[in-house]
Structures are given as C-alpha cells and as structure tokens.
Amino acid sequence: MASIKDVAAEAGVSVATVSRVLNGHPSVSEDARRRVTAAVTALGYRPNAVARSLRTDQTRTLGLVISDVLNPYFTELARSVEEEARALGYSVIIGNADERPDLQDHHVRTLLDRRIDGLLVSPTDGGSPLMLDAARAGTPMVFVDRWIPGVDVPVVRADGREAVRDLVAHLHALGHRRLAIIAGPAATTTGRERVDAFREALADFGLELPGAYIGQGDFQAESGRRVTEGFLDLPEPPEVVFAADNLMVLGALDAVRARGLRVPDDIALAAFDDIRWFVHTDPPITAIAQPTGELGRAAVRALIDRVEGRTGQSVTLPARLVVRRSCGAHPTAVQRSTS
Amino acid sequence: MASIKDVAAEAGVSVATVSRVLNGHPSVSEDARRRVTAAVTALGYRPNAVARSLRTDQTRTLGLVISDVLNPYFTELARSVEEEARALGYSVIIGNADERPDLQDHHVRTLLDRRIDGLLVSPTDGGSPLMLDAARAGTPMVFVDRWIPGVDVPVVRADGREAVRDLVAHLHALGHRRLAIIAGPAATTTGRERVDAFREALADFGLELPGAYIGQGDFQAESGRRVTEGFLDLPEPPEVVFAADNLMVLGALDAVRARGLRVPDDIALAAFDDIRWFVHTDPPITAIAQPTGELGRAAVRALIDRVEGRTGQSVTLPARLVVRRSCGAHPTAVQRSTS
DNA sequence: CTGAAAGCGCTTACAG
DNA sequence: CTGAAAGCGCTTACAG
Numbered sequence: 001m002a003s004i005k006d007v008a009a010e011a012g013v014s015v016a017t018v019s020r021v022l023n024g025h026p027s028v029s030e031d032a033r034r035r036v037t038a039a040v041t042a043l044g045y046r047p048n049a050v051a052r053s054l055r056t057d058q059t060r061t062l063g064l065v066i067s068d069v070l071n072p073y074f075t076e077l078a079r080s081v082e083e084e085a086r087a088l089g090y091s092v093i094i095g096n097a098d099e100r101p102d103l104q105d106h107h108v109r110t111l112l113d114r115r116i117d118g119l120l121v122s123p124t125d126g127g128s129p130l131m132l133d134a135a136r137a138g139t140p141m142v143f144v145d146r147w148i149p150g151v152d153v154p155v156v157r158a159d160g161r162e163a164v165r166d167l168v169a170h171l172h173a174l175g176h177r178r179l180a181i182i183a184g185p186a187a188t189t190t191g192r193e194r195v196d197a198f199r200e201a202l203a204d205f206g207l208e209l210p211g212a213y214i215g216q217g218d219f220q221a222e223s224g225r226r227v228t229e230g231f232l233d234l235p236e237p238p239e240v241v242f243a244a245d246n247l248m249v250l251g252a253l254d255a256v257r258a259r260g261l262r263v264p265d266d267i268a269l270a271a272f273d274d275i276r277w278f279v280h281t282d283p284p285i286t287a288i289a290q291p292t293g294e295l296g297r298a299a300v301r302a303l304i305d306r307v308e309g310r311t312g313q314s315v316t317l318p319a320r321l322v323v324r325r326s327c328g329a330h331p332t333a334v335q336r337s338t339s
Numbered sequence: 340m341a342s343i344k345d346v347a348a349e350a351g352v353s354v355a356t357v358s359r360v361l362n363g364h365p366s367v368s369e370d371a372r373r374r375v376t377a378a379v380t381a382l383g384y385r386p387n388a389v390a391r392s393l394r395t396d397q398t399r400t401l402g403l404v405i406s407d408v409l410n411p412y413f414t415e416l417a418r419s420v421e422e423e424a425r426a427l428g429y430s431v432i433i434g435n436a437d438e439r440p441d442l443q444d445h446h447v448r449t450l451l452d453r454r455i456d457g458l459l460v461s462p463t464d465g466g467s468p469l470m471l472d473a474a475r476a477g478t479p480m481v482f483v484d485r486w487i488p489g490v491d492v493p494v495v496r497a498d499g500r501e502a503v504r505d506l507v508a509h510l511h512a513l514g515h516r517r518l519a520i521i522a523g524p525a526a527t528t529t530g531r532e533r534v535d536a537f538r539e540a541l542a543d544f545g546l547e548l549p550g551a552y553i554g555q556g557d558f559q560a561e562s563g564r565r566v567t568e569g570f571l572d573l574p575e576p577p578e579v580v581f582a583a584d585n586l587m588v589l590g591a592l593d594a595v596r597a598r599g600l601r602v603p604d605d606i607a608l609a610a611f612d613d614i615r616w617f618v619h620t621d622p623p624i625t626a627i628a629q630p631t632g633e634l635g636r637a638a639v640r641a642l643i644d645r646v647e648g649r650t651g652q653s654v655t656l657p658a659r660l661v662v663r664r665s666c667g668a669h670p671t672a673v674q675r676s677t678s
Numbered sequence: 679c680t681g682a683a684a685g686c687g688c689t690t691a692c693a694g
Numbered sequence: 695c696t697g698a699a700a701g702c703g704c705t706t707a708c709a710g
Binding site: 112 | 340383385386387388389390392393398408409411414415417418421425430432433435437445448449451452453454472476560589592593596615616618619620621622
C-alpha cells in the first residue's frame with residue numbers, strides 16, 4: 001500500500017507538503033496542491049489512520065458498549081448513535097455486552113486500548129473497577145439509557161415514570177387489580193427504576209405490589225418465560241404481567257401460549273420499549289415507547305462536547321404509553337395511540 | 340496515560356524488556372518479568388494498540404459491513420461474527436450500510452483507512468470500484484449472505500433453493516395457484532436468487548410467475564407495504580405473497596391490515612428469514628430459516644484463514660422451511676415445525 | 679509557501 | 695537475558 005512517502009516522491013514535493021494538502025492546510029501553492037492531488041489518485045493513496053492517530057493522539061472514534069445487540073431497542077440506539085457521530089465527523093465502534101459484565105469489561109478494555117476519543121456506555125451492572133477508573137481518569141464518557149450512580153458522567157436517558165403511571169391508570173380503568181412485573185437486573189438502573197415507578201403508580205391507585213408479583217428477570221427472553229411460568233403457578237396469579245423490556249415480553253408470550261392461555265382474556269400483557277412487531281402480534285401489545293433515536297443523538301452530542309472540551313449535559317426525555325389490545329378493550333378516552 | 344517508557348523507568352529496565360514481557364517473549368529473566376509486571380499494575384499501564392498496530396502492520400481487527408442493522412437477520416449475523424472473531428483473538432468493527440451503496444462505500448473506506456486485517460461484506464449492490472479494487476489489491480475479504488459475481492472472494496451463504504421448493508409445495512398443497520413475490524434489489528444476489536428459486540419451483544408445479552406478481556422491493560419494510568398495496572390493487576390479486584426478507588413482510592402485514600383483510604383467509608403470507616417474533620404474530624408466519632449463527636462463524640473462519648495466509652473456503656449451508664399458519668391450515672404431513 | 683527534523687508508542691533484528 | 699537503535703506513517707513547530 002502506498003505511503004505518504006510514495007506520494008511525495010511521485011509529486012516531487014516533501015511529505016510535509018503532501019500532509020498539508022491532505023489536511024487542507026491553507027498555505028500550499030496551487031501548483032503543489034495540484035501535483036499532490038494527481039499523485040494521490042495515480043497511486044490510489046489512502047492515508048493510514050493508524051499512523052495519523054498515533055501522531056495526533058486522537059482517533060475520531062467513539063466507543064459504544066451496548067447491553068445486547070439482539071435487542072431491537074439497542075440496535076435502534078446504535079443506529080442513531082452511528083448516524084449522528086458520522087454527521088459530526090466521528091466513527092463508532094460497537095461492543096456488545098450481551099448483558100454480561102465480563103463481556104462488557106472486555107469491550108471497554110479493547111476500546112480503551114484502541115484509544116477511542118470517548119465512550120458511550122449502557123452499563124450492564126453497577127460498574128466494574130475498570131469502567132470506574134476510566135471515568136475517574138478523565139476518559140470522556142457518557143451513559144445512555146442505563147447509568148451508574150455516584151459517577152460524574154452525564155446521563156442521557158428516558159424517564160418512564162409518567163408513562164408507567166399512564167399504563168397503570170389504563171390497567172386500573174380496565175378493572176385489573178392484580179398487577180405483576182418482570183423486572184430487569186437489580187444491578188441496572190432501568191432494572192430498579194421501572195419497578196419503583198410501577199410500585200409508586202400502583203400506590204396512587206391504592207394497590208400494592210406484593211413480593212410474589214415481582215419476578216426477577218435479566219432483560220432476556222428466557223427469563224421472561226421463566227418468571228411468567230412462576231406467576232401462572234401462583235395460587236392467585238396476576239391479571240396483568242408488565243415486562244420491563246421487549247425481550248422478556250416475548251418470553252412471557254411463549255409461556256402464556258404454552259399453557260394454552262389467551263391474551264388479554266386470561267392474562268393481560270404490557271412491555272417497556274416499543275418495537276414495530278408489537279402492532280402485529282396476537283394481540284397487538286401495549287407498550288411504553290422511548291424516543292430512542294433522540295436519545296442516541298443527544299448522547300453523541302453530549303459525548304462529543306466532552307471530547308472537544310465543552311461540557312456535555314445530561315438529558316432526560318419522556319417516554320410515552322402506546323395503548324394496544326394486550327390489556328383488554330379500553331375506553332377510547334384513554335387511548336393514546338391505536339396502532 | 341502511562342506509556343511503555345514510564346513502565347520501563349518504574350521497573351528499571353529498557354522498553355525492549357517491557358515489550359518482551361508484555362508479549363510473552365520467552366527470553367526474559369524471572370526477576371525482570373516480576374518487576375515489569377509490578378510496574379504495569381502500579382501504573383495501571385495499558386499498551387497502546389494504535390502504536391502497536393503501526394509497528395506490526397496488523398490490527399487484529401476485522402471489518403464487517405452489513406446491509407442493515409435494523410434487520411434482525413443481520414444483527415444475529417453480526418453477533419455470531421463478533422463471537423467467533425473474539426474466540427480467535429480478533430475484534431470486529433461493524434459498519435451499517437442501511438442498504439445504501441454510498442454508505443457502504445463510506446464504511447469500506449473508513450475500515451480500509453483503519454487498516455483492518457480483513458473485511459467481511461454483505462454487499463448492497465453489484466460492487467463499487469472501491470470494493471472491487473480492494474479485493475483485487477489483495478485485501479483479505481469474504482462475502483457473507485450476499486456476494487458479487489466475478490470477484491475472486493470466498494462466499495459464505497445459505498442456499499434457499501430447496502426450502503423455497505418446499506414452500507411452494509406447501510402452498511400448492513393448500514390449493515394456492517396465484518403466487519406473488521416481493522423481491523429484493525436486483526443488484527443483490529439474494530434479491531435475484533430468491534426470485535429465480537421461486538420461479539423455478541413454481542414451474543415444477545406447472546405454475547407461472549407473471550410480471551405483475553413480481554414486486555420490486557428494497558429489503559425494507561416500507562417497500563413491502565408499497566408492493567403489497569400494488570398486488571391488492573390488481574384486477575386479480577395473488578392468493579399468496581412471499582416476501583424475500585423479514586422486514587418486507589412486516590410492511591406487507593401493515594398493508595393487508597390497513598385494508599381490513601385477514602391472513603390467511605383473504606391472503607396468505609410467507610417470508611424469507613425467520614425471526615422469533617414470527618411465532619407470535621397474528622397469524623404465526625411461515626418462513627424460511629437460515630443457519631445464521633453458523634454462517635457468521637464460517638465466514639469469520641474463512642476470513643481469518645485468508646488473513647493468516649491459509650486459503651479460506653467458500654461455504655454454502657442449506658436453509659429450511661418452517662411452516663406456521665400464515666398460508667392456511669395444512670396437512671400435518673407437510674409440517675416441518677410448529678412453532 | 680516549503681522542507682528537514684523530531685516525535686507519537688510501540689516492536690524487533692542486532693550486538694553483546 | 696538485555697539494551698540501544700531503527701523504523702512503522704504520519705503531523706507540526708521551526709527555519710528559511
């Protein structure tokens with residue numbers, strides 16, 4: 001592969017001059033610029049980003065560590081992150097933690113070794129020493145969706161409190177009183193917050209959230225199935241199961257189907273995170289939708305602000321309830337969205 | 340951030356010795372090794388992968404350019420690719436082309452500039468000069484799922500011919516005679532092959548595939564909707580619509596639903612690529628499943644073979660039909676899978 | 679406007 | 695077993 005030296009030789013100038021025209025430096029004669037450009041195309045020269053990074057101490061690359069690529073929510077997040085980053089002149093390298101702290105650490109380490117300019121993380125756990133150290137050491141960092149309390153890092157996320165309250169109001173209006181939740185891992189903020197929001201909303205309606213109605217999931221489909229089976233085995237099963245993410249509701253659906261039960265007649269279902277398929281499931285699933293694209297873009301902007309020395313801000317956007325049929329027929333007054 | 344010099348100073352040895360212990364070189368005294376290790380942990384030193392890459396001319400990184408991250412098929416492919424690569428000591432950087440040739444080129448260029456060791460591509464089109472040049476210039480490369488004819492690059496893919504024939508047999512047995520297809524872009528191999536396989540299978544049953552029954556899609560949901568609307572507007576609409584990927588069938592479902600029609604009573608639906616949600620759609624969707632994980636792993640092995648100087652082989656794995664209810668009730672004899 | 683030279687952080691023959 | 699030194703491909707003050 002042709003190097004800058006080859007280009008310099010071909011153009012009859014020094015490598016310094018080649019570098020200057022490559023980087024659009026103003027003080028280069030028109031003649032030199034023309035010859036360099038010609039040499040570049042003649043040789044099919046492409047600058048070596050590795051060498052450039054070593055020299056400039058910047059990679060124009062952002063790292064994104066997501067909890068699970070198989071989850072459409074994160075996939076959409078990743079897409080908007082890459083899009084915004086690209087628009088701002090950065091590349092992004094994605095690491096998939098698969099909800100495993102060890103894998104998460106592996107990716108953080110790899111990304112740090114590659115000297116990415118900034119790190120976007122949706123932590124799978126309470127934070128490993130590695131990640132905490134990186135944050136303290138001053139690596140530009142921003143948390144998206146999930147975050148780690150007590151660390152001085154901006155957080156970009158959706159607040160689902162209002163939407164969860166709307167959901168509970170909807171369920172209550174439909175006559176449901178025994179509501180259960182499939183929670184995410186307690187080590188994650190979203191795992192805890194969604195249960196808290198649910199519990200508080202229930203309290204507003206004079207309802208309780210008994211321990212038996214809190215199933216411990218891990219944001220993966222299989223745990224949704226397991227927890228739902230447990231609910232169905234209860235002497236008094238819940239009337240509604242609210243899954244804290246879109247994968248666990250898939251598992252819940254599997255479990256309900258395996259028992260030959262029907263939704264919403266025998267049991268109602270709802271989920272956090274909305275995906276396109278929910279319109280076409282049997283029945284269409286009521287869900288809480290996050291402004292995913294906006295979150296991704298805001299996170300990138302906050303991170304790049306930090307990378308470039310500005311102060312990146314935390315951002316919290318509201319989530320919203322999308323009512324469908326999985327919780328039962330409902331008065332049109334409550335209806336926020338039909339599809 | 341501490342550099343190798345700092346470690347050398349701290350350990351009281353030369354940078355050469357530090358490098359040797361870092362790379363597990365045998366000829367280092369036990370004493371030196373101990374002091375270096377101690378210095379490394381004391382300083383929290385992490386080797387700079389950028390510098391190492393520049394020096395060794397290898398990045399231990401593979402590039403993966405997929406057609407669409409929002410498509411669960413590619414997401415699963417990406418996951419298995421990363422997994423296998425990691426097991427073999429490589430990282431992977433994913434580029435999402437969003438089915439756009441220009442974006443694909445952008446990512447190929449970026450990846451090449453970063454001097455990735457090898458490139459895995461699922462081309463969105465017939466191949467840009469950039470990609471063709473890279474292949475000719477000897478960049479280790481492997482095509483997955485889709486490929487470009489006439490280029491000397493191994494191809495790892497699924498052959499859906501048998502499964503498509505099984506699908507047509509299934510449809511024929513159910514009494515369907517007017518079968519239509521939503522095709523992928525003619526510029527992609529999968530866009531063409533699936534139509535060909537469909538046409539051939541129809542011919543085996545004495546059926547034709549009229550031009551009006553071939554809708555031109557682009558592998559995205561919206562095109563599935565548009566094409567399906569066109570089919571429904573036909574004086575004689577098809578009895579079955581077969582979508583060449585899982586996103587377009589989503590659009591088809593949207594279109595059918597918008598007209599108030601029912602599947603399979605009014606129109607039958609089937610798709611290429613199986614996803615977990617198909618079990619829970621209304622009705623469950625009959626699909627052709629690819630051995631996605633296997634494809635990803637085989638592609639990585641073939642690519643790493645090339646990277647490391649061995650001859651990476653092309654691999655073709657069979658796809659299989661998964662019968663559900665979207666094409667109508669069916670004799671259990673034909674049934675390959677229920678869920 | 680232009681070039682010679684230093685240096686980014688590593689690895690690796692080459693000597694000893 | 696160990697170190698001095700060269701060099702990977704760039705960028706960028708410094709002189710001119």
